[in-house]
Amino acid sequence: MSKKLLEIRNLTMKFGGVVALSEVNLHVSEGEIAALIGPNGAGKTTVFNVATGYYTPTAGEILLDNESVVGVKTYKIARKGLARTFQNVRLFGDMTALENVMTGADSKNKVGLLGSMFGTSTSKKDEERSHKKAAELLNFMGISHRAGQLAKNLPYGDQRRLEIARALALEPKVLLLDEPAAGFNPQEKVELGNLIKKIRDAGFAVLLIEHDMSLVMKISDRVSVLDFGQKIAEGTPSEVQKDQKVIDAYLGVADHAS
Amino acid sequence: MDFSILWTDFASLLLDGIVVGAIYALVSLGYTLVYGVLRLINFAHSEIFMLGTFATLGVTMLLGFTGFEEPLGILAFLGVFLLAATVAGVASGSAAMLLEVVAYRRLRRNNANRLSSLISAIGASLFLVEFFRIITDSKDWDFPRLLDKNSLFQVGTAYVTADKIVVLVGAFALMIILDRIIQTTKLGRGIRAVSQDERTSILMGVDVDRVIAFTFLIGGVLAGVGSAFYMLFYEATKFNVGFLLGISAFTAAVLGGIGNIRGALAGSFVLGLIQQFSSAVLGYNWRDVVTFIILVLVLLFKPTGLFGEALQRARV
Amino acid sequence: MSTPSSTNVRFNLRDKFGDWWEGTTRNQRVLFRAAVIVFFFILPFLDNPILGTNESDFSSVLFYPMGMFVIMAIGLNIIVGKSGILDLGYVAFFAIGAYTHAILNLNFGFPFWINVFLGMGFAMLAGLMLGLPALRLRGDYLAIITLGFGEIIRILAINFNFTGGAAGLAGIAAPPTLFGIEFVVDDPKPFYWLLLTLMLLVIWAYLRLVARRPGRAWEAIREDEDVAEFMGVATMKYKLWGFVLGGAVGGAVGAVYAGQVTSITPENFTLQISIMILACVVFGGMGNIWGVALGAALLGYFPEKLRFLSDTRILFFGLLMVVMMNIRPDGIIPRKKREKVYDKNTGQEVTR
Numbered sequence: 001m002s003k004k005l006l007e008i009r010n011l012t013m014k015f016g017g018v019v020a021l022s023e024v025n026l027h028v029s030e031g032e033i034a035a036l037i038g039p040n041g042a043g044k045t046t047v048f049n050v051a052t053g054y055y056t057p058t059a060g061e062i063l064l065d066n067e068s069v070v071g072v073k074t075y076k077i078a079r080k081g082l083a084r085t086f087q088n089v090r091l092f093g094d095m096t097a098l099e100n101v102m103t104g105a106d107s108k109n110k111v112g113l114l115g116s117m118f119g120t121s122t123s124k125k126d127e128e129r130s131h132k133k134a135a136e137l138l139n140f141m142g143i144s145h146r147a148g149q150l151a152k153n154l155p156y157g158d159q160r161r162l163e164i165a166r167a168l169a170l171e172p173k174v175l176l177l178d179e180p181a182a183g184f185n186p187q188e189k190v191e192l193g194n195l196i197k198k199i200r201d202a203g204f205a206v207l208l209i210e211h212d213m214s215l216v217m218k219i220s221d222r223v224s225v226l227d228f229g230q231k232i233a234e235g236t237p238s239e240v241q242k243d244q245k246v247i248d249a250y251l252g253v254a255d256h257a258s
Numbered sequence: 259m260d261f262s263i264l265w266t267d268f269a270s271l272l273l274d275g276i277v278v279g280a281i282y283a284l285v286s287l288g289y290t291l292v293y294g295v296l297r298l299i300n301f302a303h304s305e306i307f308m309l310g311t312f313a314t315l316g317v318t319m320l321l322g323f324t325g326f327e328e329p330l331g332i333l334a335f336l337g338v339f340l341l342a343a344t345v346a347g348v349a350s351g352s353a354a355m356l357l358e359v360v361a362y363r364r365l366r367r368n369n370a371n372r373l374s375s376l377i378s379a380i381g382a383s384l385f386l387v388e389f390f391r392i393i394t395d396s397k398d399w400d401f402p403r404l405l406d407k408n409s410l411f412q413v414g415t416a417y418v419t420a421d422k423i424v425v426l427v428g429a430f431a432l433m434i435i436l437d438r439i440i441q442t443t444k445l446g447r448g449i450r451a452v453s454q455d456e457r458t459s460i461l462m463g464v465d466v467d468r469v470i471a472f473t474f475l476i477g478g479v480l481a482g483v484g485s486a487f488y489m490l491f492y493e494a495t496k497f498n499v500g501f502l503l504g505i506s507a508f509t510a511a512v513l514g515g516i517g518n519i520r521g522a523l524a525g526s527f528v529l530g531l532i533q534q535f536s537s538a539v540l541g542y543n544w545r546d547v548v549t550f551i552i553l554v555l556v557l558l559f560k561p562t563g564l565f566g567e568a569l570q571r572a573r574v
Numbered sequence: 575m576s577t578p579s580s581t582n583v584r585f586n587l588r589d590k591f592g593d594w595w596e597g598t599t600r601n602q603r604v605l606f607r608a609a610v611i612v613f614f615f616i617l618p619f620l621d622n623p624i625l626g627t628n629e630s631d632f633s634s635v636l637f638y639p640m641g642m643f644v645i646m647a648i649g650l651n652i653i654v655g656k657s658g659i660l661d662l663g664y665v666a667f668f669a670i671g672a673y674t675h676a677i678l679n680l681n682f683g684f685p686f687w688i689n690v691f692l693g694m695g696f697a698m699l700a701g702l703m704l705g706l707p708a709l710r711l712r713g714d715y716l717a718i719i720t721l722g723f724g725e726i727i728r729i730l731a732i733n734f735n736f737t738g739g740a741a742g743l744a745g746i747a748a749p750p751t752l753f754g755i756e757f758v759v760d761d762p763k764p765f766y767w768l769l770l771t772l773m774l775l776v777i778w779a780y781l782r783l784v785a786r787r788p789g790r791a792w793e794a795i796r797e798d799e800d801v802a803e804f805m806g807v808a809t810m811k812y813k814l815w816g817f818v819l820g821g822a823v824g825g826a827v828g829a830v831y832a833g834q835v836t837s838i839t840p841e842n843f844t845l846q847i848s849i850m851i852l853a854c855v856v857f858g859g860m861g862n863i864w865g866v867a868l869g870a871a872l873l874g875y876f877p878e879k880l881r882f883l884s885d886t887r888i889l890f891f892g893l894l895m896v897v898m899m900n901i902r903p904d905g906i907i908p909r910k911k912r913e914k915v916y917d918k919n920t921g922q923e924v925t926r
């Protein structure tokens with residue numbers, strides 16, 4: 001069994017009276033694409049928000065590479081290896097594509113503010129590293145030609161790709177993708193699927209939230225299903241697809257009286 | 259520092275604290291109402307109040323008061339004061355609506371960022387202060403004594419005077435009227451709807467522009483009438499009177515949980531009392547330092563205020 | 575979402591200059607910079623009826639308000655323009671610098687040159703002490719806290735004895751003679767040159783910072799603070815640095831100011847100064863140092879040049895802020911970056 005890079009145990013998250021997550025167990029192992037699916041409002045994005053430290057969980061454990069990250073500051077969790085994208089694209093609009101990615105890459109650098117001001121050798125090395133890394137990633141995502149353009153002026157698809165590049169620049173252990181194919185046409189979805197596989201093959205474990213079933217079924221190694229904040233199924237794509245509870249949840253006939 | 263004054267003067271500090279709190283309440287409501295619908299602090303609200311003080315003063319000047327008359331009888335007083343308060347309310351109310359149109363509306367339509375709206379409001383505030391500085395000649399302006407301020411009766415160490423009674427009764431009456439407006443009228447319900455969820459209220463057919471304009475109007479009228487009470491109680495104004503009063507009223511709103519109407523009222527009285535008692539010990543010139551420290555502490559440790567509902571972080 | 579840009583065709587002076595600048599050689603750039611710097615150093619001698627100010631002496635206008643506005647606007651721009659955090663209490667740093675020089679000089683005989691650095695240091699310390707709690711707050715709350723802070727510093731100066739109370743402090747020493755240049759009250763030129771030197775240092779530091787990691791971090795915070803944090807940016811640290819560095823500039827300028835006027839009172843440090851500096855930043859273009867400098871210079875200059883503006887300048891500043899936000903929120907020289915397009919295949923920059 002390969003190593004679990006991200007492990008979520010008995011996670012509960014309440015917002016006032018709303019129970020967004022209840023006793024959820026999830027994990028992402030080395031070298032896999034794990035998918036998280038579920039109807040609208042099931043609590044998928046909340047999993048990301050809690051894992052990245054944006055919300056403090058009501059109860060439960062979150063382990064990143066066997067280290068608890070509950071209560072750790074968001075930026076520190078990000079540096080420890082958890083990078084994400086957003087359901088609604090959130091780029092630094094008035095910065096260029098290259099700078100967007102460099103900002104992510106900077107988090108691996110050592111140079112401080114005074115070092116930058118006085119132009120120490122570390123600062124020069126770091127600057128070069130960020131630049132090189134960012135250029136590589138733009139190339140990897142196939143958007144090199146956008147490097148000098150402002151993020152807000154990119155076409156929608158490139159914005160989505162740029163967001164992934166920016167997250168990859170943190171060299172994460174686990175990459176969290178929140179509906180990366182939203183708004184894509186079938187052709188683009190296929191390309192994105194291949195890209196995500198390429199990301200996995202490059203050594204990043206991926207946790208993917210996605211509504212497009214055919215995409216999920218095609219690329220993921222393991223699928224977990226959330227419904228009303230509870231995990232109702234887990235398994236290989238084909239197992240999950242046949243699960244009656246999952247079918248009910250998606251058809252909306254499940255009994256949620258409790 | 260002499261703490262014994264807290265006991266010996268307890269009743270009079272209490273009374274003054276409540277009177278001052280009542281004035282703060284009328285101003286702080288404007289902050290809280292506007293915050294509710296716009297999620298922005300209306301930086302120019304203090305100047306709406308300032309404008310009201312001059313409107314109040316203007317009425318008495320037009321009526322020929324010079325400040326040397328004998329205090330009026332009760333009926334004559336009520337007539338003069340009602341007129342002055344009404345004019346102040348109308349003046350401040352219309353100024354507030356104008357402010358909304360000039361400084362906020364276009365920015366809101368263009369979906370400008372918060373920073374722009376804040377800066378625009380600050381600019382408007384600067385403009386108003388300076389405008390009044392110029393036309394009032396940077397002077398302190400005294401308000402004629404309309405009412406006999408000799409003590410009517412005494413409760414402990416507190417001298418109950420007619421002006422304090424007028425302020426308290428008037429302010430409470432206004433608060434009840436406001437509560438009725440918010441609870442029962444269509445526009446009042448609109449304010450509540452927009453405060454809760456702007457997008458949904460648009461879907462439900464609420465005319466957000468009108469609701470916002472109405473909110474500014476109410477906030478302005480309350481500040482204007484509040485300024486008349488202020489003039490009655492303090493009997494002086496100056497172009498920069500709004501600044502510190504605005505900070506106090508805003509602190510009161512934050513203390514009660516900004517956006518929360520009843521909270522603003524409670525916060526105002528709490529702040530009025532804290533100010534009176536702390537000034538008695540530390541000296542009056544430390545009053546604003548104390549206010550500021552309270553503001554910082556509340557924002558840092560209890561940003562939802564003493565009575566506010568737990569606000570969540572923005573959703574991602 | 576947003577549509578692809580089609581703005582490249584519009585003629586625009588900033589882009590023209592940018593194109594020209596990129597085509598220059600290293601030597602040409604050095605020459606250009608030197609020429610600009612020399613021009614500003616000899617500016618006080620270029621007093622003439624067209625350029626000169628009729629309301630007051632030209633070289634004293636160059637020191638105050640123009641020079642002071644420019645350098646303070648650049649300092650404030652770090653926090654307001656670059657990181658998008660509204661600081662309404664900038665005058666506090668200015669006051670701290672001025673009082674540092676005044677108090678240390680009058681009580682302990684510390685010379686000006688030491689006090690400039692101490693003034694910077696105390697302003698930074700104050701920035702740290704205020705920023706540590708306050709920068710955790712949301713934008714408009716922060717604005718009101720800083721507003722209160724600026725005012726509190728003034729009220730404290732009125733209430734304390736060692737600050738001279740409401741009467742303030744007088745008889746503060748001017749800077750001692752340096753390289754044969756004498757700092758005397760009736761000649762503002764040396765003070766202008768001092769300010770200019772300080773300004774060059776600040777611009778040098780600023781340009782280095784914004785071209786590198788700190789600049790990206792600040793911009794990311796301005797664009798979306800939450801996302802910056804998700805991307806591993808230590809947002810609190812960078813906000814604090816911005817706040818403290820802006821404070822350092824304000825503190826240094828305050829000490830220079832005290833050395834020039836030689837007597838200060840709390841009334842020199844009102845809220846209006848903070849807001850006027852903010853108006854300079856807003857007018858010039860938040861986040862663009864050249865815009866900010868130009869805007870501040872213009873706003874310092876015109877009220878001295880034009881009679882009808884000199885009495886009503888603050889009125890005009892307030893109006894300007896409202897108007898700018900409504901019709902041109904990016905200021906006279908927007909911070910918008912020049913976009914470059916690279917060829918998909920060759921990776922070469924595509925010329926427009």
Ligand SMILES: Nc1ncnc2c1ncn2[C@@H]1O[C@H](COP(=O)(O)OP(=O)(O)OP(=O)(O)O)[C@@H](O)[C@H]1O
Pocket residue numbers: 015018019020038039040041042043044045046047087570571572573
């Ligand atoms: N900050 C918050 N405050 C209150 N409730 C919240 C908050 N964030 C999420 N929720 C609630 O938690 C539940 C789960 O939301 P979440 O965004 O995680 O769903 P999701 O599975 O990502 O849905 P979708 O597919 O629509 O993106 C919803 O009922 C939502 O209203």
Ligand SMILES: [Mg+2]
Pocket residue numbers: 044045046087
């Ligand atoms: Mg979601």
